[in-house]
Amino acid sequence: MRDETRMLLESMGRLFEDHCTKAVADAAEAGTFPTALWQAVSDSGVPLGGVIDSGVEWSDLYAVLRIAGRYGAPVPLAETILAGWLASSAGFSVDEQAMTVGPVRAGETLRLERDGNGWRLFGRASRLPWGRDAGRIALIATDPDGRSMVVFGDGVEGARLSTGESNMAGEPRDTYEFGGLGLSGNEVAPAAPGIDQAALYRRGALARAMMMAGAMERALDTAVNYAQERKQFGRPISKFQAVQQNLAVMAGQVAAAGAAADAGVEALSIDDPAKQEFLVAIAKTRVGDAATLASEIAHQVHGAIGFTKDYSLQLSTRRLWSWRDEFGGESEWAAKVGAYVCAGGADALWPTLTDS
């Protein structure tokens, strides 16, 4: 690891450690955006790290997201990074406001129609993360010629259908319906070559994969500590082989998740979108599968206390249950992995796994 990276990760770890208290998490879930946390995160410069030519490595940004996931930081860090990337790639300048990005679902597309010098936007973008807290929204849409266009502005407020939707972790997820929203020519610009909705989806899936890897590390740590403190039958439950074996299985899943997520991030350097998608799909699939088993065991080790709102384990596990299905769940991504290898044929399987 580069010294620069190590220093960044250490300082971000301290920042999240200081700010991401259970009180902050509970307040965020009750609807109070953690302004102090976001200010501190903003000051780090990480949210704008996705801006083209920011000089920040994507691997570093994703490594920070892993730490953010570890601490369950209730802020749109991944979304702001992605929105900054998308908007700046189309020539928009971005500031340090919290942003969201979309569409975040594979099946949803937004459509642009010409209207004089401006545009009209049609379509639905469901469950955009932190929509209500975002100062800006970066959307990707298709123009009548089939080109990928970036919509970036603050005039979409009226399009929000409702507030109050959230994921299982209580993170805001807001749906927008565009029934011909009028946009000025300044709010729409062509996306840079290679940047389209699928590219956004891949980066979003990787963000959730890294955040899950972090959340699993936290859950493992919580479970190991709890097993050493909790006494039953006159000794810590960590001394029982059945508990040890469960935690060993969990640790294996957590390790696999970390390795898979890292591999996905490395795939961003691959130019071929199909190959990149294959590798990202492996990451999201493997991490999602690990999240299922890891959260199950973490709860089993904790017994009833882990099932309470007061205890902190749920801050990790409810995020895992949410994030594994955001930007596509395991079955969606696994089908892409399978389709890719099957299209190549059986004899190409081994070369596909090794030629990179």
Add this chain to the structure above:
Amino acid sequence: MLQQAFRFDPVELPQAAQALRKEVRAFLDENRDSLGNRRDYDQAFSKKMAEHGWVGMTWPKQYGGHERTAFERYVVIEEMLAAGAPVGFHWTADRQSGPNILRYGTDEQKAHFLPRIVRGELSFCIGMSEPDSGSDLAGTRTRAVKVDGGFRINGSKLWTSNAHRADYMILFCKMADAGQDEVDRHAGATQFLVDLKNSPGIEIRPVINLLGEHHFNQLFLTDLFVPDSRLFGDIGNGWRQVSSELAFERSGPDRFLVLFKLLTEMVRVAGTNPDRATAAALGRLVAQLATLRRMSLSIAGMLQEGLQPLNEAAVTKDLGTRYEQDLPVIARQLFPAEPDLAAVDTYVSMLARGIGNAPRLSIQGGTREILRGIIARGLGLR
């Protein structure tokens, strides 16, 4: 700040390793007739590999080795395994006996054994398990007594793969005078290099496995004499020496590529455009395999740095065997067939091999329970 339990640092295969891959594939193409058979032990094939410098690849040139990187070796062995190449003759020596001789052997032992292994002339097997000592090596009953000019050894070894054809065995036993040490259960553990072909006092009996194959053996050692020059490492240091072999034994691609051919055949049966559920089931398996390979490569990187990643090796083997044992289960769900080892249809015969071999995977090289115990210790639970 929270710490990660285990380290799996990202590694990238160096260009030289990927270039070597092409060379290995060309070699495999030329030797296609030797591949994919149930015969996995073939000295002629090992000698051909040796001629290419693919045995003892990482060892010092001084001992005939080729001083290649751990990554280059990794590429060679994974290509061989994926192709179903018969690498059994040199496998154990190349993977763990040789590296351990390099680490603990005398100068004379290094000079004697290593060049012969590198040339594909000597085959090794592992003399650890016994009838009453499987996972718990400290319970070994085989005993060595110091006698004039060497040691006299009595006892029995079981599950000794390839003992009936190997030239040498690294024997694990205890010194007879070690007694019972309650604090150090491994006190007196000692290893020897035993010449299986030229030593009176060794009887080797086959133990046929449930597939009807002869890999296992039981060895009876009766007043076996081993000269001083074939004491391996230090008296009483056997446990440490054995432990250092295990990172090699547990982390390699042999822990998740045993049934690779079954996965390949599943992809073949699925066809180029499977339905979504079939694609997803195969995709999950491929995602596991790709991740295992990455973890295993990461360990190769640590071995290259001279580290002993025993916890990470345990994690990788446990995940690898779990994945391989799931392969036939999922194969049966996706593509039902009556398993038949002798079937002409490759999928059907590979399914039978998968089902029949699955049980051994989480036993050999450290049982699942032992590995998870090691992982738990790594987590600080024991």
